Amino acid sequence: MVNLELYRVFYTVARCGSLTKAAEELYISQPAVSQAVKQLENQLGTSLFNRMHKGMELSKQGGELIYADVERALQLLSGVEDKLSELKQSATGTLRIGASETIFQYILADKIVAYNKQYPQVKIDLISDVSPKIIELLKTDHCDVGFLNLPIEEDEGIRLNASVALLNDVFVAGEAFSELKDKELTVWDLQKYPLLMLEQNTVARAAINHYAESLGAVLRPAVEVGSWDFMKRLVTDGMGIGCLPREYAQRRLRDGELFELNVTPAMPSRSVGLALAKNASMPFSLRAFINLVTGEPHA
Amino acid sequence: MVNLELYRVFYTVARCGSLTKAAEELYISQPAVSQAVKQLENQLGTSLFNRMHKGMELSKQGGELIYADVERALQLLSGVEDKLSELKQSATGTLRIGASETIFQYILADKIVAYNKQYPQVKIDLISDVSPKIIELLKTDHCDVGFLNLPIEEDEGIRLNASVALLNDVFVAGEAFSELKDKELTVWDLQKYPLLMLEQNTVARAAINHYAESLGAVLRPAVEVGSWDFMKRLVTDGMGIGCLPREYAQRRLRDGELFELNVTPAMPSRSVGLALAKNASMPFSLRAFINLVTGEPHA
DNA sequence: AGTTCCATATAAATTTCGTTTATATTATAG
DNA sequence: CTATAATATAAACGAAATTTATATGGAACT
Numbered sequence: 105m106v107n108l109e110l111y112r113v114f115y116t117v118a119r120c121g122s123l124t125k126a127a128e129e130l131y132i133s134q135p136a137v138s139q140a141v142k143q144l145e146n147q148l149g150t151s152l153f154n155r156m157h158k159g160m161e162l163s164k165q166g167g168e169l170i171y172a173d174v175e176r177a178l179q180l181l182s183g184v185e186d187k188l189s190e191l192k193q194s195a196t197g198t199l200r201i202g203a204s205e206t207i208f209q210y211i212l213a214d215k216i217v218a219y220n221k222q223y224p225q226v227k228i229d230l231i232s233d234v235s236p237k238i239i240e241l242l243k244t245d246h247c248d249v250g251f252l253n254l255p256i257e258e259d260e261g262i263r264l265n266a267s268v269a270l271l272n273d274v275f276v277a278g279e280a281f282s283e284l285k286d287k288e289l290t291v292w293d294l295q296k297y298p299l300l301m302l303e304q305n306t307v308a309r310a311a312i313n314h315y316a317e318s319l320g321a322v323l324r325p326a327v328e329v330g331s332w333d334f335m336k337r338l339v340t341d342g343m344g345i346g347c348l349p350r351e352y353a354q355r356r357l358r359d360g361e362l363f364e365l366n367v368t369p370a371m372p373s374r375s376v377g378l379a380l381a382k383n384a385s386m387p388f389s390l391r392a393f394i395n396l397v398t399g400e401p402h403a
Numbered sequence: 404m405v406n407l408e409l410y411r412v413f414y415t416v417a418r419c420g421s422l423t424k425a426a427e428e429l430y431i432s433q434p435a436v437s438q439a440v441k442q443l444e445n446q447l448g449t450s451l452f453n454r455m456h457k458g459m460e461l462s463k464q465g466g467e468l469i470y471a472d473v474e475r476a477l478q479l480l481s482g483v484e485d486k487l488s489e490l491k492q493s494a495t496g497t498l499r500i501g502a503s504e505t506i507f508q509y510i511l512a513d514k515i516v517a518y519n520k521q522y523p524q525v526k527i528d529l530i531s532d533v534s535p536k537i538i539e540l541l542k543t544d545h546c547d548v549g550f551l552n553l554p555i556e557e558d559e560g561i562r563l564n565a566s567v568a569l570l571n572d573v574f575v576a577g578e579a580f581s582e583l584k585d586k587e588l589t590v591w592d593l594q595k596y597p598l599l600m601l602e603q604n605t606v607a608r609a610a611i612n613h614y615a616e617s618l619g620a621v622l623r624p625a626v627e628v629g630s631w632d633f634m635k636r637l638v639t640d641g642m643g644i645g646c647l648p649r650e651y652a653q654r655r656l657r658d659g660e661l662f663e664l665n666v667t668p669a670m671p672s673r674s675v676g677l678a679l680a681k682n683a684s685m686p687f688s689l690r691a692f693i694n695l696v697t698g699e700p701h702a
Numbered sequence: 703a704g705t706t707c708c709a710t711a712t713a714a715a716t717t718t719c720g721t722t723t724a725t726a727t728t729a730t731a732g
Numbered sequence: 733c734t735a736t737a738a739t740a741t742a743a744a745c746g747a748a749a750t751t752t753a754t755a756t757g758g759a760a761c762t
Contacts, residue, residue: 106480106484107408108407108408108410108411108480109406109407109408109749111407111480111483112407122709122710123709123710123711124708124709124710132749132750132751133750133751133752134709134710134711135710135711135712135713135750135751135752135753136749136750136751138710138711138712139711139712139749139750140749142711143749148483148484148487148488149487149488149491150487150490150491150684151682151683151684154543154544154682155682155709155710155711156709156710156758157708157709157710157757157758157759158708158709158758158759159708159709159710160709160710161544163544163683163684164497164499164544164545164547165490165496165497165544165547165683165684165686165689166487166684169486169487169490169496170483170486170487173479173480173482173483173486174479174480174483176476176479177475177476177477177479177480177483178476180472180473180475180476180479181405181407181410181472181473181476183472184410184447184469184472184473184476185405185447187468187469187472188447188448188449188465188468188469189447189448191449191464191468192448192449197464197468198463198464200463244453245453245460245462245463245464246463248464260728383450383453383454384450384462384464385449385450385462385464385465387464390464408720421738421739422738422739422740423737423738423739431720431721431722432721432722432723433738433739433740434721434722434723434724434739434740434741434742435720435721435722437739437740437741438720438721438740438741439720441740442720454738454739454740455729455738455739456728456729456730456737456738456739457729457730457737457738458738458739459738459739559757
């Protein structure tokens with residue numbers, strides 16, 4: 105099997121028509137080129153050049169037969185470098201974003217639209233799944249950037265980036281509970297009402313538990329729902345008091361379909377984090393998206 | 404500029420999906436492969452593989468983008484080896500034969516027909532020119548094998564191969580000189596008749612001069628002609644006595660249009676030599692032709 | 703013809719770079 | 733929790749490419 109570097113020398117010599125000129129172009133000495141050519145000829149078992157007094161000329165039965173193929177091969181390999189370098193320098197390729205459906209809808213939607221407007225060349229794949237799955241997708245290179253509800257346990261292989269957005273969990277109710285409007289409430293008061301919460305093993309649910317626990321209380325859901333949308337629907341219909349991020353109910357709060365309870369102390373805000381695979385590369389398209397989302401130029 | 408050997412490692416690893424297996428295939432150690440991959444990744448500034456617990460997988464934003472191009476390039480370069488190796492092992496390509504028109508006609512014609520019949524795949528270029536020009540064409544790689552009227556001065560850059568055919572110069576005449584039939588003649592007798600010879604600066608003419616000189620005589624042409632064909636025509640028409648290789652007049656001698664004079668001593672025979680460029684390669688097509696012409700298996 | 707110039711070829715010393723050996727690390731499977 | 737199977741790392745080694753110096757050879761010029 106022939107050392108591929110020899111083909112580069114061959115090609116340069118053929119193009120220059122001279123060992124000396126090729127040596128200059130390759131930034132190596134003339135004897136090095138001379139030896140390389142000879143080595144290639146030996147290994148291929150054929151003479152490739154005619155040695156002329158004025159230089160080197162492709163031989164008809166050797167070099168000339170292979171020149172075009174060698175040229176094409178070297179162009180391809182050089183193109184490979186260009187392709188990867190372009191990926192780092194301009195907005196091309198594909199960007200795969202992973203997040204929960206909710207995060208897409210309430211936090212990323214505007215950003216994604218803006219990004220697409222600025223970089224229409226970049227194909228965007230939106231992968232909607234729960235946080236643990238997103239982490240898995242990041243680590244298996246099925247996703248370039250993920251957005252996760254924090255906190256989440258440390259994971260080797262994931263780089264977590266400071267919070268991208270804050271989620272402020274609040275308790276909300278509909279007209280059926282209008283007597284609670286403007287009342288100052290505590291967690292203990294809430295215990296008397298039917299509560300709607302997201303199902304177990306979610307960050308949101310863990311946040312509620314932790315909140316109540318830190319006050320020495322326990323909050324039990326009357327109803328567990330699978331999605332915020334469904335919770336909002338049920339709470340609006342008067343089924344009980346819901347606990348959800350204010351950001352996810354902005355329209356209904358503004359329109360008065362729901363109102364926010366004045367509970368003291370307020371639940372600590374949670375944050376949405378940006379996660380990257382630890383070993384992943386950082387194409388331009390990804391960097392640009394991160395900048396746009398974090399609002400900051402970013403390494 | 405990236406060391407092209409690294410692409411071979413990259414490709415093997417990608418194909419094997421494993422550093423270890425690639426190392427076996429490449430007959431080098433696993434760490435060598437590991438380092439080569441890392442080096443390529445560094446030089447390209449991109450991660451190319453996802454390191455899995457079970458092996459290596461092309462990364463979506465790196466290796467996968469370049470794999471096809473690298474594969475194509477390596478196939479081309481591997482094809483280059485095949486192409487040249489095939490040239491040495493089977494009858495393909497082009498064979499460029501140089502000789503004088505006469506040699507083609509009277510010595511090589513049959514051989515070329517036979518060769519073409521046996522190796523129809525080989526394209527044959529016949530280059531007809533005088534011997535010094537043929538030597539030039541051999542040295543400048545415009546011709547693969549040449550046939551020359553010997554003797555010819557030694558030439559660096561040309562390998563002369565023992566004689567391929569003998570040319571026996573004889574004196575011939577037509578009916579106008581029928582009184583000479585069966586007479587025993589010497590060079591002195593010839594001086595009395597009008598002689599037709601080929602023009603100066605030809606091997607044939609030099610042979611006549613040398614022959615006469617060696618006997619202490621001088622033969623001067625009454626007519627100098629530019630080609631054997633023309634000489635035969637004029638001699639047949641009774642213009643004088645011609646001197647030419649018997650081999651070039653076989654038909655007219657057989658048909659009785661010309662007869663051969665019985666001159667003593669006979670002119671020494673000249674030979675036709677096969678010449679190759681000293682540094683030229685020896686593709687199968689060429690070797691086969693030489694074998695056919697010399698009638699012998701041949702290095 | 704002789705000399706100079708310009709090209710490639712060759713030889714030996716050196717340095718670089720790839721390779722190996724040995725070991726660490728990590729994750730999955732049993 | 734150990735065993736296995738993969739990749740990663742580090743240091744020592746060795747082969748191979750490069751350089752320096754020189755040889756060789758032909759063409760052009762005087």
